[in-house]
Amino acid sequence: MQWGTRSGCPLPRLRVLHAHLAHQKCLEKEPLSSRRNRTQKRTNKRTIFNYSFPYHHDIIHIMSDSEADKLPDKKAVEDRGETIGAMEPMLISESSRHYGALVDLTVDLTARSTQLKSALPPGVVEALARLVRAMNCYYSNLIEGHDTHPIDIERAMQNDYSDDPKKRDLQKEARAHIEVQAWIDEGGLKGIDSPSGRVLEIHRRFGELLPEDLLKVENSDTGEVVALVPGELRHRDVRVGRHVAVSPGALPRFMARFDQAYGRLGRANAIVAAATAHHRLLWMHPFLDGNGRVARLMSYAMLREALDTGGIWSIARGLARNETDYKQHLMACDGPRRNDLDGCGNLSEEALASFVGFFLRTCIDQVEFMQGLVQPDKLRERILGWAKSQRNLPGKSEALLEAVLYRGEVPRSDVAEILQTVDRNARRTTAALVERGVLVSESSRAPLRLAFPATLAHEWMPGLFPEKPKEEH
Numbered sequence: 001m002q003w004g005t006r007s008g009c010p011l012p013r014l015r016v017l018h019a020h021l022a023h024q025k026c027l028e029k030e031p032l033s034s035r036r037n038r039t040q041k042r043t044n045k046r047t048i049f050n051y052s053f054p055y056h057h058d059i060i061h062i063m064s065d066s067e068a069d070k071l072p073d074k075k076a077v078e079d080r081g082e083t084i085g086a087m088e089p090m091l092i093s094e095s096s097r098h099y100g101a102l103v104d105l106t107v108d109l110t111a112r113s114t115q116l117k118s119a120l121p122p123g124v125v126e127a128l129a130r131l132v133r134a135m136n137c138y139y140s141n142l143i144e145g146h147d148t149h150p151i152d153i154e155r156a157m158q159n160d161y162s163d164d165p166k167k168r169d170l171q172k173e174a175r176a177h178i179e180v181q182a183w184i185d186e187g188g189l190k191g192i193d194s195p196s197g198r199v200l201e202i203h204r205r206f207g208e209l210l211p212e213d214l215l216k217v218e219n220s221d222t223g224e225v226v227a228l229v230p231g232e233l234r235h236r237d238v239r240v241g242r243h244v245a246v247s248p249g250a251l252p253r254f255m256a257r258f259d260q261a262y263g264r265l266g267r268a269n270a271i272v273a274a275a276t277a278h279h280r281l282l283w284m285h286p287f288l289d290g291n292g293r294v295a296r297l298m299s300y301a302m303l304r305e306a307l308d309t310g311g312i313w314s315i316a317r318g319l320a321r322n323e324t325d326y327k328q329h330l331m332a333c334d335g336p337r338r339n340d341l342d343g344c345g346n347l348s349e350e351a352l353a354s355f356v357g358f359f360l361r362t363c364i365d366q367v368e369f370m371q372g373l374v375q376p377d378k379l380r381e382r383i384l385g386w387a388k389s390q391r392n393l394p395g396k397s398e399a400l401l402e403a404v405l406y407r408g409e410v411p412r413s414d415v416a417e418i419l420q421t422v423d424r425n426a427r428r429t430t431a432a433l434v435e436r437g438v439l440v441s442e443s444s445r446a447p448l449r450l451a452f453p454a455t456l457a458h459e460w461m462p463g464l465f466p467e468k469p470k471e472e473h
Helices: 021-028 032-041 099-118 122-143 150-157 165-185 195-208 248-262 267-284 291-307 316-321 323-333 349-373 376-389 397-407 412-419 423-435 454-460
Strands: 003-006 009-014 216-219 225-227 448-450
Touching: 099 267, 099 291, 099 349, 122 150, 122 165, 122 291, 122 316, 122 397, 122 448, 122 454, 150 165, 150 454, 165 195, 165 291, 195 248, 195 291, 248 267, 267 291, 267 323, 267 349, 291 316, 316 323, 316 349, 323 349, 349 376, 376 397, 376 454, 397 412, 397 423, 397 448, 412 423, 423 448
Parallel strands: none
Antiparallel strands: 003 009, 003 216, 216 225
16 A cells, blocks of 8 residues: 555655565665665655655555565554563663763753743743744644644634635644643643553544544555544554554553653653653654654653743754754664664664754753743843834833733733823723733733734744745735
C-alpha cells in the first residue's frame, strides 16, 4: 500500500519499503547523503521526500504490500517480541561526560524562567499565556506542514471560520490544540499520575476535538481509509523516516517502561526528561497519527510543571525556527550505540545527550526572547505608542492601558480616577478598549485585565510570529 494523504489535508506521498531491524542498523553506518540518494532511486521513479529530512512525525508509513521483503500490514495486533531494552537509555547517566554540562543548562534555564515570570504581574502573566497558546499552536502545527496563522486561530476561537473547507478544518485543528493546552494550563493533568496516561489523555482530548476528515488516514492508491481513534494505541506497523517503530503488540510494555523511567523524577531530571521522553515517545510512535504534536504538548506540560513557567514561553517556536536541526537530532537519537564509550543501552547515549543539549539551549533562547519582549520600558513604549496612534480611541486611553500593564488588573471603579474624568467618559474609554480586544473582563463588573490580541502581536510583541500579509486580512 502507498499511504500519503490524510483526507482533506494533503501530505507528502511516501511509498515505504520494509527493512529488517538488523539491516536497519547497518544502514546507520552508511553516509546520510548516500542513503538518501539510494532511497530516492528505488521508489518507482517518484520523489519521496519534499522536505529536507525524512523525520516527519505525523506521517505514517504502512508497510508496502508490493515488496517481498516486508512486514505484513495486519489489522490484528502483532507482537514481534521486542524487549524494552531496545529503547534504553531513557535518561542521561551521571557517568556520562555530558551530564555536568546538561545539569548546568537546567540550572540556567530554571533561573531565567523564574526571573521572567516573577517580573510580571499575575494579570499580565495570564494574558501573555493566552497569546503563547496561539503561538505554540502555530509553530507546532507548522512543523507538521500546517500553516494556520494565529490571527486565523484567534478567529476560530471566536467561531469565525473560513468558508474554504480545508482552511476551516485547519482552524478547527488549531482550536483543538489550544483547548488542550488551556486544559493543561488549568491543571488538567494533575489527576493523572502515569506519564503514559497523560500522553493517552492528551491524544484523546486533541483527537476528539478534530473534524472528522482529520481523523482519517487515506491510502492514496486504493482509497482505503483507516480511522484514527483518539487516545488509542495503533494496531498497525509503521515506519518513520528510516526508523521502524516497535510492533503494535509491544507498545503496552514499552509504555510501561516509559512510566517507570519518567514517573517520579527530581527537578533536574524532570527538566532533562522533557527532552529524553520527547524522543522516546516519538521512537515508540504509539499512535497512528498526532505523535509529534502530542510529544510537544507533553514536553510543554513537563516543563510547565517542573519550572512553574506560567505558560508564558514555549519551546515550539524555537523548534520550528530550527526545524532542520530538530529533525536531525531526532534521527540521530534513533541510531544504535556507537562504541563502548557510548553509554550502556541499545541506543546512542551520545546522540540523546546532544539532543538534550539542543533542547535545553533552545528553551533558554526562547526564554531570553520573551524576556526581551516584555522588558517593562520597551513593552510600555510599544503599547502606549500604539494607543496614541489610534485616532478612533478616546483620549487618555493610554493612561488606562499603562495602569493595567503595571498593576496587572484595575477595578472598574478606579478608571475615572486614573483618567481624571467623569464616570461616563471612563465607561466610554473602557468600552472602546474592550471592543478593540486589548482589555478583557470576566463580567461587566469584574476588574479589567490586559489582553494581547494576535492582530496586534506584530506591534506589541514583534517577532513572536510572522505578520499576516495584509491582503489576507
